[in-house]
Amino acid sequence: MPDLLTISEVSRRSGVAASALRFYEERHLIESERAGSGHRRYSRAALRRIAFIVFAQRMGLTLHEVAVELAKLPANRVPERADWAKLSSSWTKRIDERIAELERLRAGLTRCIGCGCLSLRDCQFANPGDRASRLGPGPRYWIGEKRILD
Numbered sequence: 001m002p003d004l005l006t007i008s009e010v011s012r013r014s015g016v017a018a019s020a021l022r023f024y025e026e027r028h029l030i031e032s033e034r035a036g037s038g039h040r041r042y043s044r045a046a047l048r049r050i051a052f053i054v055f056a057q058r059m060g061l062t063l064h065e066v067a068v069e070l071a072k073l074p075a076n077r078v079p080e081r082a083d084w085a086k087l088s089s090s091w092t093k094r095i096d097e098r099i100a101e102l103e104r105l106r107a108g109l110t111r112c113i114g115c116g117c118l119s120l121r122d123c124q125f126a127n128p129g130d131r132a133s134r135l136g137p138g139p140r141y142w143i144g145e146k147r148i149l150d
Helices: 009-013 018-026 045-058 063-070 080-109 128-135
Strands: 004-006 038-041
Touching: 009 018, 009 038, 009 045, 009 080, 018 038, 018 045, 018 080, 038 045, 045 080
Parallel strands: none
Antiparallel strands: 004 038
C-alpha cells in the first residue's frame, strides 16, 4: 500500500464518503497533503483517525467531542493501541448509559411511554391521571424519567 492515499482510496478503505472526509478535514479532525495537481493525499494513519471518528460517533459523541478526544493524541507520532485505549477508557459509563436508554426504549415499545395521550388501553394503569405530565413534555418514560406511582 502506498504511503499516501487518494481520497477515493481512503473513502473505499474507510467506508466513509468522500464528502464526509472533506468535512472532517474542514473540522480539523483529519489532515491531507496536496499533490501538485491540488488533489488531496492522505497518510495511512488517517485511516486510524477516521475509524476512531466513526466509532466515537456510533458511541454518541458529537464531532466537537471527537475533536477534543483527538486533540489528546500525540502530535509527534502515529497513535498506537495504548493511545486509543487511553482515550476510550472513560467511555464505559457512557456505554452503560446508552445500554440503559436502549433497554428503556425496548420496554416502551409495548408499554406506556408517558406521553400523556391516555389513548392506549394500558395508560390508565401505567400513567393514571396523566401523572407523567408533571415530569414535562414528551415521552417521559422513554427519556429516562422514573414512573410516578402515587
